[in-house]
Amino acid sequence: xxxxxxxxxxxxxxxxxxxxxxxxxxxxxxxxxxxxxxxxxxxxxxxxxxxxxxxxxxxxxxxxxxxxxxxxxxxxxxxxxxxxxxxxxxxxxxxxxxxxxxxxxxxxxxxxxxxxxxxxxxxxxxxxxxxxxxxxxxxxxxxxxxxxxxxxxxxxxxxxxxxxxxxxxxxxxxxxxxxxxxxxxxxxxxxxxxxxxxxxxxxxxxxxxxxxxxxxxxxxxxxxxxxxxxxxxxxxxxxxxxxxxxxxxxxxxxxxxxxxxxxxxxxxxxxxxxxxxxxxxxxxxxxxxxxxxxxxxxxxxxxxxxxxxxxxxxxxxxxxxxxxxxxxxxxxxxxxxxxxxxxxxxxxxxxxxxxxxxxxxxxxxxxxxxxxxxxxxxxxxxxxxxxxxxxxxxxxxxxxxxxxxxxxxxxxxxxxxxxxxxxxxxxxxxxxxxxxxxxxxxxxxxxxxxxxxxxxxxxxxxxxxxxxxxxxxxxxxxxxxxxxxxxxxxxxxxxxx
Amino acid sequence: xxxxxxxxxxxxxxxxxxxxxxxxxxxxxxxxxxxxxxxxxxxxxxxxxxxxxxxxxxxxxxxxxxxxxxxxxxxxxxxxxxxxxxxxxxxxxxxxxxxxxxxxxxxxxxxxxxxxxxxxxxxxxxxxxxxxxxxxxxxxxxxxxxxxxxxxxxxxxxxxxxxxxxxxxxxxxxxxxxxxxxxxxxxxxxxxxxxxxxxxxxxxxxxxxxxxxxxxxxxxxxxxxxxxxxxxxxxx
Numbered sequence: 001x002x003x004x005x006x007x008x009x010x011x012x013x014x015x016x017x018x019x020x021x022x023x024x025x026x027x028x029x030x031x032x033x034x035x036x037x038x039x040x041x042x043x044x045x046x047x048x049x050x051x052x053x054x055x056x057x058x059x060x061x062x063x064x065x066x067x068x069x070x071x072x073x074x075x076x077x078x079x080x081x082x083x084x085x086x087x088x089x090x091x092x093x094x095x096x097x098x099x100x101x102x103x104x105x106x107x108x109x110x111x112x113x114x115x116x117x118x119x120x121x122x123x124x125x126x127x128x129x130x131x132x133x134x135x136x137x138x139x140x141x142x143x144x145x146x147x148x149x150x151x152x153x154x155x156x157x158x159x160x161x162x163x164x165x166x167x168x169x170x171x172x173x174x175x176x177x178x179x180x181x182x183x184x185x186x187x188x189x190x191x192x193x194x195x196x197x198x199x200x201x202x203x204x205x206x207x208x209x210x211x212x213x214x215x216x217x218x219x220x221x222x223x224x225x226x227x228x229x230x231x232x233x234x235x236x237x238x239x240x241x242x243x244x245x246x247x248x249x250x251x252x253x254x255x256x257x258x259x260x261x262x263x264x265x266x267x268x269x270x271x272x273x274x275x276x277x278x279x280x281x282x283x284x285x286x287x288x289x290x291x292x293x294x295x296x297x298x299x300x301x302x303x304x305x306x307x308x309x310x311x312x313x314x315x316x317x318x319x320x321x322x323x324x325x326x327x328x329x330x331x332x333x334x335x336x337x338x339x340x341x342x343x344x345x346x347x348x349x350x351x352x353x354x355x356x357x358x359x360x361x362x363x364x365x366x367x368x369x370x371x372x373x374x375x376x377x378x379x380x381x382x383x384x385x386x387x388x389x390x391x392x393x394x395x396x397x398x399x400x401x402x403x404x405x406x407x408x409x410x411x412x413x414x415x416x417x418x419x420x421x422x423x424x425x426x427x428x429x430x431x432x433x434x435x436x437x438x439x440x441x442x443x444x445x446x447x448x449x450x451x452x453x454x455x456x457x458x459x460x461x462x463x464x465x466x467x468x469x470x471x472x473x474x475x476x477x478x479x480x481x482x483x484x485x486x487x488x489x490x491x492x493x494x495x496x497x
Numbered sequence: 498x499x500x501x502x503x504x505x506x507x508x509x510x511x512x513x514x515x516x517x518x519x520x521x522x523x524x525x526x527x528x529x530x531x532x533x534x535x536x537x538x539x540x541x542x543x544x545x546x547x548x549x550x551x552x553x554x555x556x557x558x559x560x561x562x563x564x565x566x567x568x569x570x571x572x573x574x575x576x577x578x579x580x581x582x583x584x585x586x587x588x589x590x591x592x593x594x595x596x597x598x599x600x601x602x603x604x605x606x607x608x609x610x611x612x613x614x615x616x617x618x619x620x621x622x623x624x625x626x627x628x629x630x631x632x633x634x635x636x637x638x639x640x641x642x643x644x645x646x647x648x649x650x651x652x653x654x655x656x657x658x659x660x661x662x663x664x665x666x667x668x669x670x671x672x673x674x675x676x677x678x679x680x681x682x683x684x685x686x687x688x689x690x691x692x693x694x695x696x697x698x699x700x701x702x703x704x705x706x707x708x709x710x711x712x713x714x715x716x717x718x719x720x721x722x723x724x725x726x727x728x729x730x731x732x733x
Contacts, residue, residue: 128682135689139696146700154704155716161697162656166644169663172686173640173670177620180674184624187677204623210616234719 003054003066003123006040006076009033010083010119014112017105026108027091034084034115041073041080048073049486055194065126067192070490072122074330075257077487078337079122082250083115085469086242089345092459093242096352107147107240114140114246121254125192127175130258131168134219137251138164145239145247156234163231167221174214181207193261200268209272212262216277222255224308225281225315226288236304237357241348244300248307249341253333256311260318260495278319279410283417285312290417293424298357299350299376302428303343306383309421310336310391316414317398318495320405326492328398334488335390335476339382342469346375349458349466350432359428363435371458373433375466380429382473384422390476506554507630510547514635517543517669518610521642524662525606526599530654531588534576537658537665540639541571544665547632548672555627555676562680563672570687575661575694579654582698584705587654596649596714606642613638617670624674632673639666651714653701660697661690 013033017026048054054068068076094107117136124130138161146157182191185202189195200208217228224232236248266274289309296302310332317329353369354362366373382389395418402411480488520540527533545564552560580588597605617634643663650656664686671678705711 126679126682128678129685132682132685132689136692139689139692142696142700146703149703149707151707151716152719154700154707155713155719157700158704158713158716159719161700162647162660165660165693166647166663169640169643169660169667172664173637173667176667176671176675176678179671179678180620180624180628183628183675183677206619207623210620238719 002040002044003068006037006044006080007116007119007123009037009040010112010116014109014116017108017112020101020105023095023101023104024091026105027087027095030108030112031084031087031091033112034080034087037115037119038077038080038084041076044068045073045077045487046483049483049490064190065124065129065192067125067194068123069494070487071257071260071330071494074334074487074491075122075254076119078334079115079118079250079254081472082246082337082341083118085341085345085465086245086249087111088461088468089245089348089465090240090242090461092461092465093348093352094240095461096457096459107144110140110144110147111243111246114144116140118246118251118254122257125194127178127191127193127196127261128172131172131175134171134222134255134258135165135168137254138168138222141239141243141247141251144243145235147240147243148238150238152234153238156231156238159231160235163228164222167218167228169218170221171215171218174211174218177207177214178211181211193265196265200265203268205269205271208266208269212266212269212272212274213277215262216259216281219255219259220281223252223259223311224285225311226285226308229285229288229308232308233301233304236307237298237300241300241344241351244303244347245341245344248304248344249337252307252311253314253337256314256333259315263318263495275319275321278315279407282312282314282316282319283410283413285309286316286414286417286421287312290421290424293421294427296424296428297359299359299362299428299432300344300347300357302359302425303340303347303383306343306421306425307336307340309417310340310383313395313398313414313418316410317401320398320402320407320410321496323492323496324404325398325401326495327488328394328401329495330488330491331394331397331480332391334484335394335473336383338469338472338476339379339389339391342375342466342473343379343383345462345466345469346372346379349375349462352458352462359432362432363437365433369458371463375470376429377433378470378473380425384425385418386422388474388477390473393477503554506550510550510554511631513543513547513550514631514669517547518635518638521639521662521666522603522606522610524655524658525602525642525646525649528599529588530590530652533655533658534579534588537662538572538576540662540665541567541575544669544672545572547669551630551632551672551676557676559680560672560676563683566680566683566687567668570690571661571665574691578691578694579657579698582695583654583701584711587652587711596651602645602649606645609641609645610638613641620674628674628676630673632669636666636668636670636673639663639669642666651712653697653704653711653713656713657694657697657701660693664690 013029016029117133117140120133142161146153181203185199221228289305293305314329314332317325349372353372385391385395520536523536545567548560548564614634617637621629640663643659646659
């Protein structure tokens with residue numbers, strides 16, 4: 001029941017924000033709705049972690065497609081968390097410019113619909129319905145990506161929609177083939193994730209393999225796996241910063257979740273080499289992203305490439321197979337999600353302070369805006385994987401699991417790429433925050449803004465969101481609460497079952 | 498049903514799917530946006546016809562529903578919505594800039610269709626006889642040709658139709674191998690197609706307002722290696 005309320009809340013909020021009230025009405029409604037969603041998802045995750053999952057009730061008409069196990073609950077909780085912090089961040093970030101009220105309402109309408117479509121993904125258990133909500137995430141977020149309506153933003157949105165929908169077309173065929181495989185296996189049981197796992201041993205392996213590859217490539221496009229990643233740095237850098245936090249922090253992970261659901265099914269077809277595919281695609285993504293990180297020019301693109309890197313790490317960890325690596329992958333999902341959303345909040349703060357996205361024209365940020373500078377350093381260190389932050393802990397446990405599994409080459413490559421990415425990110429961040437201003441004429445664009453009396457002002461809600469988002473980034477680096485540990489264990493079990 | 502009727506229905510279905518493949522080729526090769534749109538409508542009608550024929554053949558009421566949903570959404574609402582949301586002058590102009598010339602594009606399309614046949618073969622071998630038919634390889638071909646259309650086109654509307662044609666291809670395959678899918682799913686997928694048209698129509702309009710053309714292929718400023726406008730200004 002609470003699942004239905006979680007799904008309804010953003011829809012109600014979407015309807016309410018359309019009402020033409022005062023400036024902060026839409027923002028307030030969105031914050032309240034997402035906070036309520038967060039509380040309900042937290043409660044649901046709590047129950048699930050205590051061993052009380054919501055299973056599909058086959059007799060109950062519409063409800064038969066809704067199921068929440070450990071993995072779903074984890075993703076649900078993360079979506080609700082990022083949606084909340086991003087909503088708080090939006091209040092100040094979107095409000096501080098001179099946007100028309102109508103445009104602002106449009107933003108919040110799309111925001112809530114986008115959150116709804118993401119929340120529906122882990123909750124639904126029927127693969128074709130999941131496919132539809134995956135499409136919806138693309139369509140609801142398209143207008144958010146193009147929100148600033150510049151030439152670049154429109155280009156980014158266009159690429160994003162076309163490539164994602166192309167991928168989705170392939171994935172649709174994959175899900176239909178999967179359905180055919182289910183029928184070939186006798187057609188017993190419902191077409192749900194659990195039904196698939198049960199029927200998998202009887203399915204023709206060739207159909208399973210084809211379905212898996214179509215889904216991996218198709219949805220992998222939307223996750224941003226190399227070589228289908230070309231749209232990702234564009235879309236994730238051109239959207240308004242709170243939207244970037246949603247796109248990069250959680251949308252990619254949510255789509256990756258759908259791919260992960262295929263792995264327990266693929267266990268029945270060892271000849272399809274699902275794990276090998278995951279490791280190969282994962283490593284290619286990590287490696288490419290690591291080298292591209294060295295030469296980015298735009299700091300929002302930098303964080304976008306880091307998303308490609310982290311998706312690769314998670315996929316590689318899942319490919320390593322054992323439950324230890326599965327636990328590491330789940331941990332990585334959590335730490336990437338909280339850290340990356342923080343990073344984009346920080347990038348937004350920097351953008352407010354310096355009004356440019358170019359890395360070269362930002363120098364000595366710590367003197368200009370200490371808060372934004374400190375946030376950027378913290379975010380950079382955290383996402384690059386410095387101890388004692390969450391990402392460090394999760395990357396460490398993945399590498400450890402890799403060594404225990406005797407995947408020496410994979411683990412070695414992964415470690416090397418992670419180190420390269422670390423240097424790439426820290427190089428840019430360090431220059432931006434602490435670097436000395438080059439000769440005054442070179443940094444002409446910045447000079448105008450650094451006149452005294454023109455101090456940038458970071459809205460209060462942005463500061464609040466940054467502080468809220470920083471808490472898990474830091475705390476999860478050395479302490480994982482028992483309920484979360486249980487949830488992670490269950491999620492890993494759902495993966496390796 | 499008697500054997501001759503079944504035979505007749507099978508043959509008719511083969512004819513219809515053959516025509517479906519032709520429309521997919523047509524979408525690759527037609528330059529005018531209006532022509533592409535008409536071919537897409539024809540393709541959707543053929544898809545619905547194939548669903549009806551398979552429904553008669555295997556006495557499945559469900560497939561009639563699929564056909565109805567398809568006709569209403571793709572042959573009626575999509576064209577209407579497309580004309581509502583996109584600027585009307587797109588439909589009268591000929592698309593000059595195409596990434597490949599038409600003979601080359603058609604040759605590659607032919608190669609893709611042959612590839613689709615080989616991709617479809619293992620699927621046909623794995624499913625029960627009643628799920629076999631020309632729908633599977635031709636559906637896959639429709640999907641691949643749709644994707645190919647997207648890669649060679651520069652104009653917004655033919656690109657969008659390429660996306661919808663991909664979905665049509667997946668569906669043609671689906672009505673043969675996954676014909677017991679819940680009708681709710683079909684309805685949702687049809688609605689989804691409408692949302693695609695709406696959102697992309699809005700985007701196309703915004704692109705035209707911003708850069709004065711709907712040739713989205715010209716949007717190519719976001720790259721790693723290029724010097725971005727802000728830097729250019731700083732350099733001057």
